[in-house]
Ligand code: HMG
């Protein structure tokens with residue numbers, strides 16, 4: 222019923238840091254990525270090639286991709302909302318990019334300066350060209366379960382946005398609970414809606430924020446439905462600057478603890494990961510919100 226192995230898609234360097242007010246030095250970001258790789262993570266979302274004014278924390282993306290040693294066999298996806306972002310990804314030698322759509326009208330406007338329909342006109346040429354250039358393209362959908370301005374979101378509405386991106390040539394759909402309002406039955410309903418639109422669980426990842434403390438319960442529900450890729454952020458860092466009520470992502474440590482208990486393989490060294498999050502918390506000036514990091518850190 223549960224998978225034997227889960228792929229952890231680490232978003233700490235991107236989603237984890239993007240909302241931090243004080244700009245983290247590029248050398249610290251590079252070391253963060255190296256430490257995460259040392260801890261056994263194989264997919265590391267490194268940064269975003271977005272407009273630097275929109276996400277000032279990641280304005281150093283090009284420099285980071287230059288100073289970072291990308292290890293053989295590891296995967297370093299980056300966010301690219303549009304063709305300008307793709308140009309930058311190609312010059313930086315990236316082979317895996319991600320577009321990020323909104324399931325709702327209001328968040329499309331706030332996060333992308335586009336209407337719900339207009340966002341597809343931005344993604345279509347981006348995805349088409351990326352695929353033609355031989356890149357892998359992940360499709361995020363945000364506000365899948367609820368939106369701070371519009372309230373609940375119809376599962377079929379969210380699945381429809383995701384299916385449209387997959388039809389463009391994306392290879393994985395990450396379902397984003399941007400503000401952390403999902404609960405387990407709702408997760409099942411959205412996965413069913415995706416399957417009904419032809420996007421099966423083998424091509425779906427889940428991306429939970431832990432605002433309401435539901436991220437692990439939702440992850441377990443997704444695993445029971447057959448999902449095997451889970452997004453998480455070291456130390457539980459995270460939040461979206463354009464969604465006020467969003468807090469940290471599912472902490473990678475919390476996920477690893479649960480997977481260990483379930484006997485599901487993941488390849489991560491928990492002690493090394495906790496050390497990394499404690500080190501990063503030192504740079505950010507406040508303790509990690511992860512319960513597992515707290516429990517495993519001596520006084
Ligand atoms: P816009 O202002 O509509 O852009 O922003 P535009 O297309 O009109 O272009 C205006 C200027 O920006 C032009 O420069 C472009 O070259 C430049 P000018 O000709 O005026 O000198 N520009 C760029 N520069 C650098 N890199 C680029 C780029 N694109 C245009 N890629 C845009 C539209 C999409 C660019 C903007 O809204 C944006 O950057 N948004 C990003 C917001 C963001 O990063 N949000 C956080 C990530 S999403 C998230 O966290 C959710 C997720 O975790 C899942 C979940 O939790 O749900 C993924």
Ligand code: MG
Pocket residue numbers: 236397399428430460461470
């Ligand atoms: Mg997110």
